[in-house]
Amino acid sequence: MKKVLSSRPLPFVRPAKLPTNGVSRWQFVAVGRGGIEYVLEFENRGKAIGVSLNHPHAQAYALPFIPPRVRTEIDQFKHYLDEVGLCLVCDAIKNELKTRERVINDSEHFISLIPYGARLPYEVHIYPKKHVQSISDLENTIGEFGEIIADTIKRFAAVFDELAYVMVLHTRPTRGNHDYWHFHVEFYPPWRDRARLKYLAGVESGAWTFTNDSSPEEKAKELRDAI
Numbered sequence: 734m735k736k737v738l739s740s741r742p743l744p745f746v747r748p749a750k751l752p753t754n755g756v757s758r759w760q761f762v763a764v765g766r767g768g769i770e771y772v773l774e775f776e777n778r779g780k781a782i783g784v785s786l787n788h789p790h791a792q793a794y795a796l797p798f799i800p801p802r803v804r805t806e807i808d809q810f811k812h813y814l815d816e817v818g819l820c821l822v823c824d825a826i827k828n829e830l831k832t833r834e835r836v837i838n839d840s841e842h843f844i845s846l847i848p849y850g851a852r853l854p855y856e857v858h859i860y861p862k863k864h865v866q867s868i869s870d871l872e873n874t875i876g877e878f879g880e881i882i883a884d885t886i887k888r889f890a891a892v893f894d895e896l897a898y899v900m901v902l903h904t905r906p907t908r909g910n911h912d913y914w915h916f917h918v919e920f921y922p923p924w925r926d927r928a929r930l931k932y933l934a935g936v937e938s939g940a941w942t943f944t945n946d947s948s949p950e951e952k953a954k955e956l957r958d959a960i
């Protein structure tokens with residue numbers, strides 16, 4: 734049984750009481766009031782990303798602000814809804830399933846893919862097919878959610894010499910109404926191929942502009958064929 738570790742005590746966050754399964758440890762609820770705007774849950778794994786513990790460990794940060802990356806997604810989701818009248822993710826899923834070029838796997842309720850605008854060669858996203866705002870909304874599909882996460886990690890393990898990734902849950906902000914939000918998971922493996930690291934260089938670090946040495950279609954195929 735893996736253990737949830739936090740970088741510091743989180744008095745405002747506690748694991749929700751849920752049936753035992755592989756992902757129940759991810760179900761956190763913000764129970765505090767007064768200033769928590771966002772709960773960021775993530776897992777770091779592997780020496781390549783600087784993890785000293787030899788087992789995967791999850792963390793949850795309760796933040797008094799909405800972090801910039803999430804803020805950017807909020808703006809994009811709202812903009813797409815205003816312009817097109819649809820959820821960006823729901824619409825993207827529909828289109829991705831037509832060609833399946835960037836799709837890695839999909840089940841009845843979930844899909845894993847490398848998005849068209851992936852910043853990293855192996856940046857896999859997992860989306861529920863149903864428009865939901867948080868992991869708590871997955872209800873009886875939570876087991877299937879765990880399966881597609883495990884499937885993704887298994888594919889990484891088959892492709893990389895060393896298994897390493899950051900996995901982040903992008904849930905809705907803690908307070909207010911966020912019906913426009915589509916819950917998802919993003920994986921950031923640090924590899925550019927089986928054994929070489931993808932370094933964040935000048936344009937990435939200095940301009941937050943990512944160059945990707947490969948195509949999402951090529952890497953999706955590699956992961957699709959991996960197991």
Ligand SMILES: [Zn+2]
Binds near residue numbers: 865
């Ligand atoms: Zn949606």
Ligand SMILES: [Zn+2]
Binds near residue numbers: 806903919
């Ligand atoms: Zn996201």
